[in-house]
Amino acid sequence: MRFARRRRLASGLLLVPLLSGCFASGDPSPSGSASGGRLRVALAFPPSENFSPYGGDATLLSRLGVTEGLTRLDANGAASPALAESWRQENGRSWLFTLREARFQDGTDVTPAAVATALTHAARAEPGPAALSGVRLTAEPAGERRVRVTTAEPDPVLPLRLSSPGLAVLSAKAYRKKGTADPVGTATGPFRLTKAGGGDRATLDRFDGYWGGLAHASGVDARFIADGTARANALRTGDVDIAEAVPVAQIPSLRKGTARELATARTTSLLLNTRSGPFADPGTRAAARAAIDTSVLAKDVYEGHADRGQGVFGPALTWAAGKREEPKGRARAARVHGTAITLATYDNRPELPEVAQVLQQQLEKAGFTVEVEVRESSRIEGDALAGKFDAFVGARNTMLDTGDPVSILASDFTCDGGYNLALLCDKRVDRAVATAEATADPAERQDAAMAAEARILRTDATVPLVHQRIVHGVRASVRGVLLDPYERALIGPGTRR
Incomplete structure (x- = not known):
């Protein structure tokens, strides 16, 4: 062209x-x-x-x-x-x-x-x-x-x-x-x-x-197999040729040459309900953010197959780190005395329940009382979007929907966003995202995206936990699997066995 x-x-x-x-x-x-x-x-x-x-x-x-x-x-x-x-x-x-x-x-x-x-x-x-x-x-x-x-x-x-x-x-x-x-x-x-x-x-x-x-x-x-161990077993026993998203705990058990790892634009985050409940208070959100040690998650839960959370956008977007702005003006952490919260996640990605358990321990150490609820993704995301939980752990590929970093900010963190699990509605965030959306020059648009990211992080509506890598299990006889950092493609016309 x-x-x-x-x-x-x-x-x-x-x-x-x-x-x-x-x-x-x-x-x-x-x-x-x-x-x-x-x-x-x-x-x-x-x-x-x-x-x-x-x-x-x-x-x-x-x-x-x-x-x-x-x-x-x-x-x-x-x-x-x-x-x-x-x-x-x-x-x-x-x-x-x-x-x-x-x-x-x-x-x-x-x-x-x-x-x-x-x-x-x-x-x-x-x-x-x-x-x-x-x-x-x-x-x-x-x-x-x-x-x-x-x-x-x-x-x-x-x-x-x-x-x-x-x-x-x-x-x-x-x-x-x-x-x-x-x-x-x-x-x-x-x-x-x-x-x-x-x-x-x-x-x-x-x-x-x-x-x-x-x-x-x-x-x-x-076949749609929500349990990660069952997916890995299906690959090991020869029932399937390709198993996507093999849990990190199962990677050592795969045959040599069958694990295909790649960096992705997926970030695992803690989304806090800013509309109702304890986390409607910025100080309580700040207390939750201060209680979390993300290095434990990257090292222990993901066993090194992830990087510590730095922001909405992770290291797969190489331009982001050099343009990241420090979120200034965050609220001071409030004192927490047994504040009860419900923390939810889904089990389709098997690391997430373990992430929730680690977060439960860290938050309870800071003074929260935490109840964890785990369901299959299709049965829990609707309730999360409806504000039925105080906090939600989710994994989101930030480039999945459009390939434009600004669009994910509009979808996930603006008042009219269609996937706003934090239920955030902040006029300053909306203005920052709108500025980025209106910016045409590529480098300037990236700058505006990072300025909007800083504005979002300032609210403590989201706590980036880890930036994930993904491992697919592929039998040695299979060729042409599409290893896509945006997670849109897997099987193509050239995939064969």
């Missing part, structure tokens, strides 16, 4: 290292051979929304090679072609995308009208995709192979935003009257979802009409 210098803005907005093995483990390109067997995969998180493309299930569909958007993120965090082969910015609010020739899995063509319909449904979805938090967009056909996407306000990172799994393009058949969307046989990826079995299994077959060429594997049999 050739773009004018000013139109390549989004390509430089996220500068991350090109990690060894990132997006590759063997040849990632399909050879056109149809001889590959079926892949057996164990994933950590079961579908919680009947494979809706707008919520957390969108990432499952992306990891399994079912869905695609107009763009994707490359290994350097830049927007690269997917269903759109090129694009250009027409003005501050309007972008023109030129589509490649492609077909949906139901046999219909990917047309400008179909893409406009898909983006319009995503923009109107309730709840909407996290990538569109605070963004209003419209889409319309603009010629034989072109789609015009317009935002209500200038959005310099729109090509990055459209890479989000939550903005996947489905055929017209997918969309129902009540705003729901069905990805079964209506997406564009190399694998077609054919059957979802009761939330614990899914069956995918190769899509022979994929624009990128015939996938090596004939299909994928996915």
Whole structure:
């Protein structure tokens, strides 16, 4: 693609290292051979929304090679072609995308009208995709192979935003009257979802009409196994070929050469309920923050497979450390005399319950009385967003939704944020995030993002605990697994055994 210098803005907005093995483990390109067997995969998180493309299930569909958007993120965090082969910015609010020739899995063509319909449904979805938090967009056909996407306000990172799994393009058949969307046989990826079995299994077959060429594997049999030890056991016994997110305690038991570790943009944090309960008081939040020793978590719980929490953004974003600002003006820690709190987390990532237990000990040593509640993720996040807990331990890939560091701040820490587990509503934070959102120059946008991060940390609504690395278990016979620091991809057309 050739773009004018000013139109390549989004390509430089996220500068991350090109990690060894990132997006590759063997040849990632399909050879056109149809001889590959079926892949057996164990994933950590079961579908919680009947494979809706707008919520957390969108990432499952992306990891399994079912869905695609107009763009994707490359290994350097830049927007690269997917269903759109090129694009250009027409003005501050309007972008023109030129589509490649492609077909949906139901046999219909990917047309400008179909893409406009898909983006319009995503923009109107309730709840909407996290990538569109605070963004209003419209889409319309603009010629034989072109789609015009317009935002209500200038959005310099729109090509990055459209890479989000939550903005996947489905055929017209997918969309129902009540705003729901069905990805079964209506997406564009190399694998077609054919059957979802009761939330614990899914069956995918190769899509022979994929624009990128015939996938090596004939299909994928996915199992959703929340227990990390069970996922590792399934790999060891040969029941699966790939087990994602192997618990650190299980890594030594894997066969030599089967553990694939990579740095990610995932941060494990303690989110404090700022709207109600004890942590509505800034001094009590400061007391909790002061009580926590993150080095214990990185060294003991994660056994060295994580770094101490420094902020919302971790070391996988190499530019962040040099631009980080000290959060000044924090509240003084209040005295705590038996203040009772409920601390919740989920067990899909097996380290999190152990993190919660360590935090319980540290907080009780500081004077809190702590009750810990652990559930499966799909059964607890709704209650956390509703403010039913005083504190919540969660692991969040800060680049997952859009690839833009500012967008995660808007989603997670502003008054109107769609994933605001801390229930934070601070006008100064909102202003800092709004300033960052309006900044176009890449370096200046990074500066503004870090200024907003400092403003958020000043509230003590979140306590960054560790920045995680992730380990996937992959059988030695398997090639082409996509090792993605953004955790959007895992199975691609070149994945085979």
